[in-house]
Amino acid sequence: MAAIQHTVVFRLAHPAxxxxxxxxxxxxxxxLTSIPGVTEFRISDQVSPKSDLTFQFSMVFADDAAYRAYNEHPTHVAFVEERWGSEVAEFQEYDFTRRA
Known part of the structure; x- marks a missing residue:
């Protein structure tokens, strides 16, 4: 399988x-960058007034196995449980592979 670009667009509960x-x-x-398999990690700011989701995390995984390992990694699971769940007000998640 091709590389996977994992993207999460979100709004925090914290004041801007x-x-x-x-x-x-x-x-x-x-x-997140400490987890094996994460490459090309970026944090971006939303500039369009068409969305109230204000940030984006983007990262690339070499293949589906690397992406699954990231999702199941104890560091990722702990971050989601300890920080993401209480500090993120809203989000959308997208995972893409590049077309040939």
Whole structure:
């Protein structure tokens, strides 16, 4: 299978520009990039007024096995349970493979 680009677009429960917002984004970068198989990790800011989702995490996995390993990795599971669930107000998740 081809590489998978995993994308999550979300809005935090924290006020925009707050220390809590910055702390979450910094922690996410540190935690998620420590997981084997994560490549090309990026945090992006939404600029379109058409969406109230304000941030994007994007990362690439070499294949489905790497993506599954990430989802099941204890570090990822703990981050979702300890931070994501309580600090993210809304999100959409997208996973893409490139067409030939």
């Amino acid at each position: 520009g707050s220390e809590a917002e910055q702390a979450f984004l910094a922690a996410a970068r540190d935690v």
